[in-house]
Amino acid sequence: MPEEKIEEGLTLDKKTMDVLVANIIPTSKYFEVRFDHMQSQMDDFRSDIKDFRCDIDKRFEQVDKRFDDMKSDMDKCFEQGDKRFEQIIASIDRLGDKLDHRDEKQRYFTLRMFTIAISISILGVLGAFLKSLGII
Numbered sequence: 001m002p003e004e005k006i007e008e009g010l011t012l013d014k015k016t017m018d019v020l021v022a023n024i025i026p027t028s029k030y031f032e033v034r035f036d037h038m039q040s041q042m043d044d045f046r047s048d049i050k051d052f053r054c055d056i057d058k059r060f061e062q063v064d065k066r067f068d069d070m071k072s073d074m075d076k077c078f079e080q081g082d083k084r085f086e087q088i089i090a091s092i093d094r095l096g097d098k099l100d101h102r103d104e105k106q107r108y109f110t111l112r113m114f115t116i117a118i119s120i121s122i123l124g125v126l127g128a129f130l131k132s133l134g135i136i
Contacts, residue, residue, distance in 0.1 A: 130136045
């Protein structure tokens with residue numbers, strides 16, 4: 001017996017086709033659900049970005065406040081340093097005045113001693129001169 005090829009085919013009736021189309025090809029409801037899900041994800045993402053921006057703004061406000069505090073502290077330190085330098089300058093001026101006064105006293109004393117020394121020398125020379133002339 002010769003072998004006969006029997007071709008078996010799949011018979012598709014309308015009901016089978018409707019089931020295949022309904023299960024294989026996505027319906028508009030499927031796309032609506034997917035788009036709604038994507039929209040929800042995008043809304044969540046936007047909300048997260050807004051929250052992140054708020055958090056960042058708060059953080060920068062805290063950092064700005066810290067910098068302002070540090071700036072005021074540094075200003076206070078510089079003011080204290082300025083006051084201390086003014087005190088040192090005043091002390092140096094007072095010391096300079098004391099030294100000037102002492103120098104004036106020393107100069108007066110030196111001139112007085114020089115005048116006395118010159119007077120004694122002149123008297124000695126005058127006495128020697130008078131003795132050599134035989135007046136004394």
